[in-house]
Amino acid sequence: MNRMFAMNRMLSFSFRDAILRMTPGKEETAMNVIKTILNRHSYRGSYSREPVPRRDLITVMEAGLAAPSGCNMQTTSLLAVDDPAILEEFRRIIDPPVGETAPAAICVLTRRVNAYRDKCFATQDYSAAIENMLLAMEELGYRSCWYEGHITDDDRICDRMAALLNVPEDYELVCFLPVGIPEEEAKLPRKKAFGERAWFNRFPDPGEPQQLSLLRSTRNTRDLGGYRTTDGRRTRFNRIYRSDKLGSLSREDTEKLLSKRITTIIDMREEPTAHLVPDLLTIPEAFSVYHCPMNEGAAVPETVEAVPGTYLEIACADNIGRIFRTIAEAKEGVLFHCSAGKDRTGVVAALLLLLCGVDEETVIGDYMLTKLYLWEGFEKLRTGKPIYDLNIVIPRESFMRDFLALFRGRFGNISSYFEWLGLNDEEVNALQNKLLDEQE
Numbered sequence: 001m002n003r004m005f006a007m008n009r010m011l012s013f014s015f016r017d018a019i020l021r022m023t024p025g026k027e028e029t030a031m032n033v034i035k036t037i038l039n040r041h042s043y044r045g046s047y048s049r050e051p052v053p054r055r056d057l058i059t060v061m062e063a064g065l066a067a068p069s070g071c072n073m074q075t076t077s078l079l080a081v082d083d084p085a086i087l088e089e090f091r092r093i094i095d096p097p098v099g100e101t102a103p104a105a106i107c108v109l110t111r112r113v114n115a116y117r118d119k120c121f122a123t124q125d126y127s128a129a130i131e132n133m134l135l136a137m138e139e140l141g142y143r144s145c146w147y148e149g150h151i152t153d154d155d156r157i158c159d160r161m162a163a164l165l166n167v168p169e170d171y172e173l174v175c176f177l178p179v180g181i182p183e184e185e186a187k188l189p190r191k192k193a194f195g196e197r198a199w200f201n202r203f204p205d206p207g208e209p210q211q212l213s214l215l216r217s218t219r220n221t222r223d224l225g226g227y228r229t230t231d232g233r234r235t236r237f238n239r240i241y242r243s244d245k246l247g248s249l250s251r252e253d254t255e256k257l258l259s260k261r262i263t264t265i266i267d268m269r270e271e272p273t274a275h276l277v278p279d280l281l282t283i284p285e286a287f288s289v290y291h292c293p294m295n296e297g298a299a300v301p302e303t304v305e306a307v308p309g310t311y312l313e314i315a316c317a318d319n320i321g322r323i324f325r326t327i328a329e330a331k332e333g334v335l336f337h338c339s340a341g342k343d344r345t346g347v348v349a350a351l352l353l354l355l356c357g358v359d360e361e362t363v364i365g366d367y368m369l370t371k372l373y374l375w376e377g378f379e380k381l382r383t384g385k386p387i388y389d390l391n392i393v394i395p396r397e398s399f400m401r402d403f404l405a406l407f408r409g410r411f412g413n414i415s416s417y418f419e420w421l422g423l424n425d426e427e428v429n430a431l432q433n434k435l436l437d438e439q440e
């Protein structure tokens with residue numbers, strides 16, 4: 001934790017322009033921004049006494065002022081407080097106390113002016129500014145909390161703060177953001193699942209399952225296309241799909257696969273599962289179907305710690321070479337799947353992406369999507385009779401990250417792995433080209 005703060009704080013040696021100059025490649029920056037957004041949480045613990053340098057407060061305020069505003073009316077203004085005497089006064093005024101150990105704070109001011117006619121966007125404007133500042137603080141290694149309800153309630157703490165800070169009448173102090181280095185871990189709130197609040201294309205009817213999967217009759221079918229490679233290319237769409245089982249594949253979905261020229265299906269499920277619930281291909285003659293059973297990874301591992309090792313077993317499974325050869329030799333697009341499209345499918349997808357030069361963080365991201373796609377199933381497991389330990393079943397970044405470390409330890413790099421598997425250069429090239437080359 002401390003090392004992370006130290007690193008983040010090193011980043012803050014200068015103002016916004018310097019930060020922008022320092023940023024790495026565009027793709028990497030995008031990932032960092034998303035990580036910062038996802039890592040941000042309200043912090044209500046105590047702060048270290050270490051002062052916040054003015055340059056960092058300026059950077060944070062610049063981030064706030066950079067936010068969009070309705071009709072560019074720029075209704076938000078900011079007032080940073082780092083004077084210990086004023087902070088002491090705040091402690092007197094803010095009752096019950098919040099952020100009282102913070103060595104600095106930013107107060108958010110708004111002017112309720114109309115953008116046009118009777119439309120005032122001041123609330124939206126300052127909300128955008130606040131979120132920008134919370135993210136900037138997160139990135140710089142500080143923590144904060146959006147205190148608005150607390151100070152704008154009937155006791156109008158905000159008005160007393162405004163008077164103390166000499167704020168003119170036409171400005172309203174609406175939010176108090178403590179700034180400082182945290183001394184504790186933030187308590188994470190329970191957030192609703194993605195699928196409870198976000199959808200694609202239409203608002204679902206009550207009880208209607210979430211439709212993230214590419215196919216309507218599966219839960220976890222995804223295209224491996226669209227990923228950036230480290231040499232600046234992108235994996236192609238409609239070349240390789242990863243999926244859960246196709247046991248209830250509808251005619252519409254079968255036709256969709258054919259329209260995308262996905263005509264090779266590889267079923268990696270073990271026996272007898274694959275025979276009990278066979279893939280349902282309503283136009284079987286249009287597909288080349290291969291059953292390449294993998295017993296490795298078929299059972300739920302016994303402990304959380306065992307999961308990455310199981311993934312290594314999948315990478316070394318008896319049939320894995322056959323699976324990659326089948327993908328390489330397929331005339332058109334390929335769909336490979338296991339039962340849930342999580343572990344065996346996850347490892348095969350990871351190895352394919354690595355072979356194409358997709359970086360490990362992206363590979364981990366691809367793996368983690370299963371958590372989102374299958375959330376309803378995981379939720380049912382959570383609320384139903386506990387059959388499995390959910391800590392083992394639900395994907396975690398560390399499962400894939402630790403597997404990749406084990407994989408590196410065992411094989412060094414992805415090329416040595418395919419050499420170990422016995423695939424020759426031609427086969428490996430064909431495999432790469434499947435995902436990377438121009439469509440004939």
Ligand SMILES: Cc1cc2nc3c(=O)[nH]c(=O)nc-3n(C[C@H](O)[C@H](O)[C@H](O)COP(=O)(O)O)c2cc1C
Binds near residue numbers: 040041151
């Ligand atoms: C408009 C607004 C007002 C808020 N006011 C307060 C507040 O007065 N006190 C407080 O502890 N948190 C306040 N929060 C923080 C929320 O409680 C917090 O964002 C929410 O619980 C989700 O947690 P997270 O920020 O960790 O994602 C406020 C947030 C918003 C957006």
